[in-house]
Amino acid sequence: MFTPHTTCRACGYGPPANAHYFKSETSKDKLESILNLGSLPLANSFPRGLDPRPGHYPLELLACPKCHLGQLSVVVDPVTLYSNYLYVTSTSQTLEDHILLLHEWLRGLGSFKSVVEIGSNDGRVLQIMRRLGAEFVLGIDPAKNLAKKATEDGIQTIDGMFDRDSVGRASDILSPVGADLILARHVFCHVDNWKEFLRNAALLSHGTTMLCIEAPWAHDTIQKVEWDQIYHEHLSYFTLRALDFAVKGTGWKLYAVRRFAIHGGALAVVLVPDLSDIRLPNNSVEEYMELERCAPGNWKGFALQAVSQQNNLKQMINELLENHQKIAGYGATAKSTTWANVLKLNRSQIYGFYDSTSLKQYTTVPGTDIPVIPEGGFYVDNPDVAIIWAWNFAEEIIRKNVKWTSQGGRFILPVPTPKFV
Numbered sequence: 001m002f003t004p005h006t007t008c009r010a011c012g013y014g015p016p017a018n019a020h021y022f023k024s025e026t027s028k029d030k031l032e033s034i035l036n037l038g039s040l041p042l043a044n045s046f047p048r049g050l051d052p053r054p055g056h057y058p059l060e061l062l063a064c065p066k067c068h069l070g071q072l073s074v075v076v077d078p079v080t081l082y083s084n085y086l087y088v089t090s091t092s093q094t095l096e097d098h099i100l101l102l103h104e105w106l107r108g109l110g111s112f113k114s115v116v117e118i119g120s121n122d123g124r125v126l127q128i129m130r131r132l133g134a135e136f137v138l139g140i141d142p143a144k145n146l147a148k149k150a151t152e153d154g155i156q157t158i159d160g161m162f163d164r165d166s167v168g169r170a171s172d173i174l175s176p177v178g179a180d181l182i183l184a185r186h187v188f189c190h191v192d193n194w195k196e197f198l199r200n201a202a203l204l205s206h207g208t209t210m211l212c213i214e215a216p217w218a219h220d221t222i223q224k225v226e227w228d229q230i231y232h233e234h235l236s237y238f239t240l241r242a243l244d245f246a247v248k249g250t251g252w253k254l255y256a257v258r259r260f261a262i263h264g265g266a267l268a269v270v271l272v273p274d275l276s277d278i279r280l281p282n283n284s285v286e287e288y289m290e291l292e293r294c295a296p297g298n299w300k301g302f303a304l305q306a307v308s309q310q311n312n313l314k315q316m317i318n319e320l321l322e323n324h325q326k327i328a329g330y331g332a333t334a335k336s337t338t339w340a341n342v343l344k345l346n347r348s349q350i351y352g353f354y355d356s357t358s359l360k361q362y363t364t365v366p367g368t369d370i371p372v373i374p375e376g377g378f379y380v381d382n383p384d385v386a387i388i389w390a391w392n393f394a395e396e397i398i399r400k401n402v403k404w405t406s407q408g409g410r411f412i413l414p415v416p417t418p419k420f421v
């Protein structure tokens with residue numbers, strides 16, 4: 001099940017949801033269509049054996065001319081989207097290094113002893129936060145299996161969506177004060193109702209709470225042609241300008257911004273309570289706002305490059321197959337589902353995608369017949385070429401497979417222009 005989304009979730013631009021379809025079609029004030037990828041399966045719904053498949057849903061990117069937010073034209077029902085959710089925060093040096101950097105930056109902005117993480121997954125980030133000195137940590141995550149695992153591993157985790165119910169439970173635990181730091185890493189773009197999310201976060205705050213939202217930055221998505229970040233979970237393609245509109249009336253104000261390299265380029269934005277008299281620590285909000293280039297014209301250029309990127313990789317694959325090369329994928333990522341379905345790949349072309357996540361192993365890539373193979377099998381199967389679908393971890397993956405490359409194995413990096421690395 002899915003519902004159309006015709007207005008901008010940040011600034012409200014576009015025809016109202018109840019506008020007549022034909023009227024909205026001719027109306028000038030609608031969101032602009034940027035890239036239509038057709039009907040695709042859910043990117044993280046890796047089916048096992050005869051598991052029922054949740055189906056295909058429209059995947060079209062629209063852009064807002066007013067606040068430049070990119071957003072999908074539909075919202076897939078969260079129950080369908082997350083019921084068979086196999087995303088587990090990766091155990092990786094890249095993530096660990098990033099959290100250290102993020103922590104250092106946040107420490108420079110304010111002190112925090114208690115940390116609540118929204119979308120805490122298996123609790124890995126909170127483990128690091130605790131190791132770095134947080135005295136109290138609390139996670140909130142809708143995936144029951146992950147929340148249970150995190151709690152067993154010593155990170156108290158509320159299982160539930162970030163809504164009034166889980167916020168009430170978190171408030172009781174935090175009582176009588178709120179959290180010093182609320183972390184929302186790579187969760188905000190999964191949220192349909194931004195204002196409600198921000199208002200709920202405000203219920204967990206006190207006078208000097210920092211709310212840190214980290215999300216892939218549309219500016220980087222556009223510059224690096226990361227079109228494969230477009231999938232049903234990512235309802236929005238985040239701009240600072242959009243957040244600036246959305247915070248109005250929610251109890252928060254923008255405080256500081258910093259760009260990080262994680263996940264192909266992310267922006268971390270710290271918000272503080274609107275009524276607090278804390279002065280801005282620097283000009284970062286203004287500077288990033290000026291730097292951002294995500295107008296519909298930028299989005300359209302991105303769409304053209306995305307299509308040529310798709311054609312280039314397809315051509316490379318065809319040439320390799322003509323030369324009888326054995327091709328694998330590295331990382332069964334959500335991005336890889338998008339690629340595999342848009343390029344209509346099957347196992348006779350790419351025999352398998354390797355992945356370290358045990359929950360994904362022995363499944364198939366959604367919408368295809370390509371199996372997900374445990375990462376350990378990579379050396380045994382010894383492909384000639386491997387496409388790095390987990391390109392956000394490319395350095396780490398290349399580093400740990402030098403033995404394979406020194407024996408003639410070749411990696412392809414699909415973005416921003418497909419090439420051998």
Ligand code: TYD
Nearest residue numbers: 090092331333334335354355356357390393
């Ligand atoms: P992720 O970065 O979360 O991408 P997406 O959001 O597109 O799903 O996923 C990284 C995937 O790559 C994850 O499934 C684990 C896998 N992976 C490996 O198999 N080996 C590795 O060395 C690394 C770093 C990741």
